Amino acid sequence: MRIGELSRKTGVPVPTIKYYVREGLLPAGELTSRNQASYDETHERRLRLIRALLDVGGMKVAEIADVLAAVDDPERPLHKVLGAAADRMGGTADGHDDAEAAAARTTVTGLISRRGWRTHESNPAATDLARALAALTRLGHGAFAELLDTYADAAEQVARADLAYVDRRVAVEDIVEGVVIGTVLGEAVFSALRRLAHVDASARRYGAEGGTS
Amino acid sequence: MRIGELSRKTGVPVPTIKYYVREGLLPAGELTSRNQASYDETHERRLRLIRALLDVGGMKVAEIADVLAAVDDPERPLHKVLGAAADRMGGTADGHDDAEAAAARTTVTGLISRRGWRTHESNPAATDLARALAALTRLGHGAFAELLDTYADAAEQVARADLAYVDRRVAVEDIVEGVVIGTVLGEAVFSALRRLAHVDASARRYGAEGGTS
DNA sequence: CATGAATGGATAGCGGCACTATCCGCTATC
DNA sequence: GATAGCGGATAGTGCCGCTATCCATTCATG
Numbered sequence: 091m092r093i094g095e096l097s098r099k100t101g102v103p104v105p106t107i108k109y110y111v112r113e114g115l116l117p118a119g120e121l122t123s124r125n126q127a128s129y130d131e132t133h134e135r136r137l138r139l140i141r142a143l144l145d146v147g148g149m150k151v152a153e154i155a156d157v158l159a160a161v162d163d164p165e166r167p168l169h170k171v172l173g174a175a176a177d178r179m180g181g182t183a184d185g186h187d188d189a190e191a192a193a194a195r196t197t198v199t200g201l202i203s204r205r206g207w208r209t210h211e212s213n214p215a216a217t218d219l220a221r222a223l224a225a226l227t228r229l230g231h232g233a234f235a236e237l238l239d240t241y242a243d244a245a246e247q248v249a250r251a252d253l254a255y256v257d258r259r260v261a262v263e264d265i266v267e268g269v270v271i272g273t274v275l276g277e278a279v280f281s282a283l284r285r286l287a288h289v290d291a292s293a294r295r296y297g298a299e300g301g302t303s
Numbered sequence: 304m305r306i307g308e309l310s311r312k313t314g315v316p317v318p319t320i321k322y323y324v325r326e327g328l329l330p331a332g333e334l335t336s337r338n339q340a341s342y343d344e345t346h347e348r349r350l351r352l353i354r355a356l357l358d359v360g361g362m363k364v365a366e367i368a369d370v371l372a373a374v375d376d377p378e379r380p381l382h383k384v385l386g387a388a389a390d391r392m393g394g395t396a397d398g399h400d401d402a403e404a405a406a407a408r409t410t411v412t413g414l415i416s417r418r419g420w421r422t423h424e425s426n427p428a429a430t431d432l433a434r435a436l437a438a439l440t441r442l443g444h445g446a447f448a449e450l451l452d453t454y455a456d457a458a459e460q461v462a463r464a465d466l467a468y469v470d471r472r473v474a475v476e477d478i479v480e481g482v483v484i485g486t487v488l489g490e491a492v493f494s495a496l497r498r499l500a501h502v503d504a505s506a507r508r509y510g511a512e513g514g515t516s
Numbered sequence: 517c518a519t520g521a522a523t524g525g526a527t528a529g530c531g532g533c534a535c536t537a538t539c540c541g542c543t544a545t546c
Numbered sequence: 547g548a549t550a551g552c553g554g555a556t557a558g559t560g561c562c563g564c565t566a567t568c569c570a571t572t573c574a575t576g
Contacts, residue, residue, distance in 0.1 A: 105565055125522095126522095126524075126572065146435050146438045152562090207500070208503045215496075215499045218495040221359055225354075226484070231484055236468070237465070238492075244460045245496035249497060249500035249503070253501075253504045255446070276454075277497065280497070283432065283458035286429060292466065293422065317552090318536055319535065326534095332553090337542065339551095517575105522574090524571085525569085528565100532562090534561095537559085539554105540553100542551105544550090
């Protein structure tokens, strides 16, 4: 398959494919001549993965490059890939290091130990969580922290389902990629479901129909 | 309070505050002279809200402008505000209208009716969900749809907690803003929790420590 | 085997976005 | 009355995800 066919099959313009190759998201095709290369189904699949992570997952090109590099790494330290996949929300890390931020970090540490979660508080997700809680507190919604355990229950439920799904997946080969897909696209799925459930719940309470803006 | 103090209190640079005023995110201060205006706590609060929606919620400035305009609208059709708040993921709406997309829409419609959700399938969240499912199918993970009900259970659980929280909030005045905050920041909170739970779950299964990339 | 389309590779440019810098004439403050 | 800060306006910046253009080469077609 040549680049034009790859483009037609995936709907990604040829120059964009070239761009992804340049950025290291997509391996180059195998050269058969000085200016002819052939692409196969692995390229097609990778390209679809890239678009899904970009369009649905909202990841940045550089983040995708990191994650895919980890996926392709034959060493495959699974937790490293997971880390790279999970680190995609990447806080802009503003210097706001005030009392709220410290309190939020304490709350997060407490939550992690209370639930017995095997993670370290240096996990970027913990930082993101603390940031969100600090922002809530600054907005006068510190009481939102009372919902944390309900949220955590739901998160554990989802994580268990995800792991069970990955576990009964085919080859070990695909597990790593499957985890990335599940982590990133699963978030999009849950986010959409949460919004639907919100609309439903408030429709029941306030009697309005869920609007489409 | 003058603009410099507002800037110092919130950590937002003065030119950025001016920019937000220009973009309609923040009402202008009350003019006391031709070139002196005074800002109060409402401006301070609004500014913190803007930064939270931007930095933590990942919203765009234009989206925030829409949502805040709805919040400020004295007509306050709550579901409209909710719609504006929920529409923030805004699909890039690519033309990919193939078999997978159609099947995904059917899946979503089925889910909504199965759960008796009071929403219409034209809800942007439904579109986003369908897009995510279509992407999963294209990647060979159509079976992910089997997790949908587990996900939906968790989403309903979270939505119920959110509504209960909003319900026991102070004045009706603050409800609308509270819903926006809960919708947007709650998503960030849950996302972080999900990633933490993922790390924990896979640490238990694979025996690795959750990494920091 | 001539000719037009497509290809690999490289470089430059574009449009959107969230600011940021600069300038102006004015004003609060010391 | 000097200096710092202000409101308002306009132009510029840096990043990001492409997109356009060009070149020499190669494939596909008649």
